[in-house]
Amino acid sequence: MNHPRSLLTFSIISSLLLLPSLTYSATCTHLEKYKQDFEEIACINDHFMAAERDGKYGFINDNGTVLIPFEYDNTHWVSEEIIGIEKAGKYGLIDSTGKIILPPTYRHIAYFSEGLANVSDYDENGYIDKSGKLIVPLIYEYAEDFSEGLARVSMNDKSGYIDKTGSVVIALQYDIAEDFSEGLAAVSIDGRFGYIDTSGSVIVPLKYDDAKDFSDNRAVVIKGNQFGVIDQKGNVIVPLNFPYIYNFSEGLAAVYDEDGWYYIDTTGKHAISSPYQLADSFFNGLAYVATEDKRGYIDKTGQFAIVFDKDFLFPRRYSGEEAEITQGGKTFYIDWRKRFLRYAD
Incomplete structure (x- = not known):
């Protein structure tokens, strides 16, 4: 549906760069000069721009000089200073000056979290650092972002947590495991949810039908179709008799x-x-x-x-x-x- 321009004006963010993590430089003074030369163009910074020509992506500087040839199929942010590039179904990395950090190597590179990014080749997942070095080998069937120093990983339909060296710190024993938030993570065995701390100790017994992340030292828990709220010790703050409760925010x-x-x-x-x-x-x-x-x-x-x-x-x-x-x-x-x-x- 179209909307009147007086009511809706998008910020100067191109659809070229897909991950919703950065706004482009507000001081990019050269964008207009080169718009007519490309199908798409977006600022990385005031001296470096990503552009599309004939269906391929490349990068130019503020003088219009091609720094990285137009040979990539896609591009997306993976951190505030690093960009993912795709060629023939493989992803690599460049920095915001145009230096290639990692040639296209992996089927997927996620956004960096706490200095590491999940990389995968089909059903094999591991982690790299911002230099492109492989820190955790591609041995997991599923891997998520790091949160509070730990990342949840899965193998043989069981989930647990590793640290940034790749060491397993909480055994892969859970049917479901969520990210850590405010020091606790929701986990489930046989359909019952509770919470563990970063050492793996059970803080809130696994007795709920569902459990949400902690926010403002509170978490929403569910039994049957009834929602309630607990604190970080498992004390019930709001009785479980509501049809719905959103997570606490502010x-x-x-x-x-x-x-x-x-x-x-x-x-x-x-x-x-x-x-x-x-x-x-x-x-x-x-x-x-x-x-x-x-x-x-x-x-x-x-x-x-x-x-x-x-x-x-x-x-x-x-x-x-x-x-x-x-x-x-x-x-x-x-x-x-x-x-x-x-x-x-």
């Missing part, structure tokens, strides 16, 4: 019952009591909500900071990680999840 959580959506604080008390038809988590101080006659972003007092026009439609597609929107007399940016990012300058 000290508040959206809760749903027969009256609609409202917000509670980390003690379980009502913080914003007005029932909403829709309510999302707080992000950068604001949360998207909708009532029968109004929708927009509220602050933590429950007051509308931004009110949308009745005919406003969110963008269905994003050409980058954020979109600029003008509503309620204010111009601001949102991400693809409709979360408020910041007001325009």
